[in-house]
Amino acid sequence: MRHDHLITSKHLTREDIEAVLDRAAEIDADPDAVAGKHEGTILGLLFFEPSTRTKMSFETAMKRLGGDVVDMGSVESSSVKKGETLADTVRVIEGYADAIVVRHPSQGSAKMASEFVDVPLINAGDGAGHHPTQTLLDLYTIRENAGLDDLSIGIMGDLKYGRTVHSLAYALSNFDAHQHFVSPESLQLPREVVYDLHQEGASVREHESLEEVLASLDVLYVTRIQRERFPDENEYQRIAGEYQIDLETLEAASDDLTVMHPLPRVDEIAPEIDDTDHAAYFEQAHNGVPVRMALLDRLLEGGVSR
Amino acid sequence: MSDNHGHDDDHGHEPDHDHDQDHELRVSKIRNGTVIDHVRGGQALNVLAILGIDGSQDEEVSVGINVPSDRLARKDIVKVEGRELSQEEVDVLSLIAPDATINIVREYDVTSKHRVERPEEVEGVLTCPNATCITTENEPVTSRFDVLEDGVRCSYCETIVRDEIADLIDSR
Ligand SMILES: [Zn+2]
Numbered sequence: 090m091r092h093d094h095l096i097t098s099k100h101l102t103r104e105d106i107e108a109v110l111d112r113a114a115e116i117d118a119d120p121d122a123v124a125g126k127h128e129g130t131i132l133g134l135l136f137f138e139p140s141t142r143t144k145m146s147f148e149t150a151m152k153r154l155g156g157d158v159v160d161m162g163s164v165e166s167s168s169v170k171k172g173e174t175l176a177d178t179v180r181v182i183e184g185y186a187d188a189i190v191v192r193h194p195s196q197g198s199a200k201m202a203s204e205f206v207d208v209p210l211i212n213a214g215d216g217a218g219h220h221p222t223q224t225l226l227d228l229y230t231i232r233e234n235a236g237l238d239d240l241s242i243g244i245m246g247d248l249k250y251g252r253t254v255h256s257l258a259y260a261l262s263n264f265d266a267h268q269h270f271v272s273p274e275s276l277q278l279p280r281e282v283v284y285d286l287h288q289e290g291a292s293v294r295e296h297e298s299l300e301e302v303l304a305s306l307d308v309l310y311v312t313r314i315q316r317e318r319f320p321d322e323n324e325y326q327r328i329a330g331e332y333q334i335d336l337e338t339l340e341a342a343s344d345d346l347t348v349m350h351p352l353p354r355v356d357e358i359a360p361e362i363d364d365t366d367h368a369a370y371f372e373q374a375h376n377g378v379p380v381r382m383a384l385l386d387r388l389l390e391g392g393v394s395r
Numbered sequence: 396m397s398d399n400h401g402h403d404d405d406h407g408h409e410p411d412h413d414h415d416q417d418h419e420l421r422v423s424k425i426r427n428g429t430v431i432d433h434v435r436g437g438q439a440l441n442v443l444a445i446l447g448i449d450g451s452q453d454e455e456v457s458v459g460i461n462v463p464s465d466r467l468a469r470k471d472i473v474k475v476e477g478r479e480l481s482q483e484e485v486d487v488l489s490l491i492a493p494d495a496t497i498n499i500v501r502e503y504d505v506t507s508k509h510r511v512e513r514p515e516e517v518e519g520v521l522t523c524p525n526a527t528c529i530t531t532e533n534e535p536v537t538s539r540f541d542v543l544e545d546g547v548r549c550s551y552c553e554t555i556v557r558d559e560i561a562d563l564i565d566s567r
Pocket of ligand 1: 197452523524525528530549550551552553554
């Protein structure tokens with residue numbers, strides 16, 4: 090197996106992460122320096138479930154590097170609909186593209202796909218599993234706003250199914266970060282993830298209420314609680330309401346608190362927060378491009394570990 | 396070497412002839428094959444599942460379930476005539492019967508006897524219980540589990556299974 094795939098953030102070292110973030114910062118400061126650097130390079134985009142933003146972010150990154158993308162289109166119109174396996178799909182696209190990005194609803198799909206190809210493969214989300222490029226752009230945003238050392242971060246919302254949360258937690262265990270997980274009991278972090286974080290010696294605490302930790306936080310990372318996780322609409326309303334924030338909530342927070350969200354949001358962050366210095370979520374989304382440029386640049390040069 | 400009754404006489408334990416002799420006579424001696432002894436009480440049928448034995452072939456098998464034993468209090472014994480186990484079978488066996496001893500019998504004598512060892516990973520024998528795991532779909536991929544101290548973990552979706560490992564055994 091090649092070591093220039095990016096399947097999970099679990100095996101990324103602090104050095105790996107910092108190298109990508111440093112490169113992203115260079116690109117951010119001077120995008121022209123890499124414009125056209127990868128001319129002629131083709132990136133294959135295989136999105137087996139819709140994610141317009143992540144897909145457009147990769148597309149923009151590749152094009153800014155001078156390359157181009159090929160796209161299998163929607164699942165409905167592709168051979169997947171006819172029952173082609175993921176293993177076959179990636180083996181075909183490998184013949185067209187210099188690197189492949191896969192988003193697939195099944196856990197472990199990117200890892201499996203990477204075992205069938207010799208070009209770099211990037212996991213853009215495998216079910217409730219991992220989403221390592223989101224994590225890199227999250228870390229970039231955190232570093233810009235609060236720094237990654239001696240960080241106190243609250244991660245709130247659906248921690249059970251949120252792959253961005255799992256990936257971020259693994260990556261943060263490389264740093265001197267105190268991680269506070271805030272969620273209703275039914276949406277707590279999977280025990281597997283807690284087990285791993287403890288194995289890594291990460292500082293992890295779980296809470297049911299934001300109040301318990303808000304004042305001590307440098308960063309609050311909010312995720313959406315999905316309606317479909319609850320059989321009962323009233324139950325959803327009751328629980329989701331407890332994990333929404335507005336200006337009043339943030340009165341108890343530090344003035345320097347950075348609020349993040351992987352987007353799209355629904356009503357978990359009140360729009361009135363958008364115009365405050367707390368809001369970093371649009372900046373976070375924009376950071377996806379330089380971070381993915383940095384990552385693609387390194388992968389295409391064969392220089393990144395898993 | 397001893398005969399193949401499967402006494403608890405290894406690893407420094409006193410043989411408990413009194414009851415074992417008695418009880419194990421219910422499980423007949425075999426001439427050539429394998430005696431899997433010190434299987435945790437109640438796991439014998441899972442051992443058969445691992446070996447792919449369901450009675451439909453003409454293998455001759457004797458099973459003792461919940462036989463008194465001084466080492467395990469209650470143990471199961473499986474004796475399979477005319478069959479020696481593959482390493483893969485022993486590996487999976489070790490997950491549900493970590494104390495098991497494998498006795499190879501030739502002409503009614505135990506010619507070798509060893510404890511099972513837990514492997515680092517097992518491939519292709521267990522099915523992942525996570526319905527959204529890629530290995531449960533129609534993909535050309537073999538299931539693979541890392542063996543933890545207290546369970547197994549899918550190498551693809553990372554689901555950990557601790558207690559119900561036997562439920563994951565592929566019925567072959
Ligand atoms: Zn699995």
